[in-house]
Amino acid sequence: MDVTDSADTSGYALCTDPADSASTTGHVLRIDPAEVRKHFERIGRFRVLVIGRSNSGKTTLLQCVCNATELPEVFNSNGEQRSYHNIENELIFRSNPGFIFHDSRGFEAGSEDELKLMKDFVTGRASTMKLEKRIHAAWFCIPLTDHDRPILAAEEFFFNECNTENVPVIVVLTKADALELVAIGELIDEGLTMREAKPRAGELAKQMLGKVKTRIETQLDECKYPPKDCLSLAGINRDSADCNPLLRCTANALNEVELQKLVISTQQVNFTLNIEYAVK
Known part of the structure; x- marks a missing residue:
């Protein structure tokens, strides 16, 4: 699996409107391809x-x-x-x-x-x-x-x-x-x-x-x-x-933030869900 390519399409860095992010959590968590690669290398x-x-x-x-x-x-x-x-x-x-x-x-x-x-x-x-x-x-x-x-x-x-x-x-x-x-x-x-x-x-x-x-x-x-x-x-x-509800439910149930990032990163085609978790 080419993790860098996957990360580039995962959407973590797609929150570009500061007003939107401020209205939800007040800050933006940016996950660049290099960091996503580390998650895959450590966790698989x-x-x-x-x-x-x-x-x-x-x-x-x-x-x-x-x-x-x-x-x-x-x-x-x-x-x-x-x-x-x-x-x-x-x-x-x-x-x-x-x-x-x-x-x-x-x-x-x-x-x-x-x-x-x-x-x-x-x-x-x-x-x-x-x-x-x-x-x-x-x-x-x-x-x-x-x-x-x-x-x-x-x-x-x-x-x-x-x-x-x-x-x-x-x-x-x-x-x-x-x-x-x-x-x-x-x-x-x-x-x-x-x-x-x-x-x-x-x-x-x-x-x-x-x-x-x-x-x-x-x-x-x-x-x-x-x-x-x-x-x-x-x-x-x-x-x-639409499997967004299942993926969202799964991510919310995980105790480890890195696993939350991993499950969202794996959903390559789901931009909306990735953006949602990028601002959390």
């Missing part, structure tokens, strides 16, 4: 554990974050190409190699071996002294296609048994668009025609999302290691998809 790339059952939208989410249409390349610790089926393997997109992802594939099966593998991986990667090998954040995908039962045994195990005190976990409610179809069905059951139901479905789906999100947050907050935050993302399979 931003490493994320992505968790979720099958068909929860994990791959689509990563493609959205990395502005990619292709599937990621998969490597083992020696840099050799491998298949997905090992949580230790690294998933990297050519379009944005600043991120390294680990996939929890198989975790949702809930077998004792898979659960132990997940626990051992989180424990080891959360506490390692090698910052470049550490998991910097985790994104836990929960699809709203299963909104009636969003939290299963595997999810409860993770938030009760996997020590994530040193790793911010963000719950991402994916496939929120599915609630609009559910809303249309409920309105039709109430006696409306399809023509009448469609204009009203959006507002009802929004209300349903609020209730499901509150239920999930309440349940997970009671766990031993609750997530740092929870947000919903809809339409991440569209060209106009």
Whole structure:
């Protein structure tokens, strides 16, 4: 990865209006390419554990974050190409190699071996002294296609048994668009025609999302290691998809300023978000 090129497009030095910066934080933090290079050389790339059952939208989410249409390349610790089926393997997109992802594939099966593998991986990667090998954040995908039962045994195990005190976990409610179809069905059951139901479905789906999100947050907050935050993302399979909320949420959840800079620097195509953090 050419860090200098990445840093030049990261947007950290793009806050040019002193009035704008004064109205937010009162000073401008300028991150030049040389300093960004130091972050990459010391920390490596931003490493994320992505968790979720099958068909929860994990791959689509990563493609959205990395502005990619292709599937990621998969490597083992020696840099050799491998298949997905090992949580230790690294998933990297050519379009944005600043991120390294680990996939929890198989975790949702809930077998004792898979659960132990997940626990051992989180424990080891959360506490390692090698910052470049550490998991910097985790994104836990929960699809709203299963909104009636969003939290299963595997999810409860993770938030009760996997020590994530040193790793911010963000719950991402994916496939929120599915609630609009559910809303249309409920309105039709109430006696409306399809023509009448469609204009009203959006507002009802929004209300349903609020209730499901509150239920999930309440349940997970009671766990031993609750997530740092929870947000919903809809339409991440569209060209106009916006992953800013997830990246902003992740950056805010990080305890180390240098990791905040790193996650924003890796998002090469996102000028607005980079400018926002440049003035903090």
